Amino acid sequence: MPETPDRQTGYEVRDVNAGAIGCFAVVLVVGTVGVFLLVAGMFHHFDAHFPGGAANRITTERISAPEPKLQADPASDLARFRAHEDETLTSYGWVDRAAGIVRIPVERAMELIAERGLPATQATGKTPLEMRQDKAKERAR
Secondary structure: OOOOOOOOOOOOOOOOOHHHHHHHHHHHHHHHHHHHHHHHHHHHHHHHHOOOHHHHHHHOOOOOOOOOOOOOOHHHHHHHHHHHHHHHHOOOEEEEOOOOEEEOOHHHHHHHHHHHOOOOOOOOOOOHHHHHHHHHHHHHO
16 A cells, blocks of 8 residues: 655655654754864863964974984985995995805896706705795695
């Protein structure tokens, strides 16, 4: 049996509760105004008890660190450090001359590993990767 709209209200009363929607809207507006007043009161309280506030801390210039200043120019120090690291990664040199350990450029090391493969260990004849894979298989069992 089809529902017919109530002639006095102009809509089906059982589908829409206009009173609940109106009550929700009033509570929403009152709650929004209440939150606004609460935040405004907090700002007023903090401005009264903490002069200067956060706005002053943001806009004022930074205070320099006290003496001794250990790093006078961090940007140039970083540039020099990176240049030294790049030099180390791209050049030949001794790591330990007495032990006969040298360093080679990273690109050359990758070429050598691609040609020769990873070195096998003395005891097992397996590369470190193969040993890690075997250990992972043992754990899975």
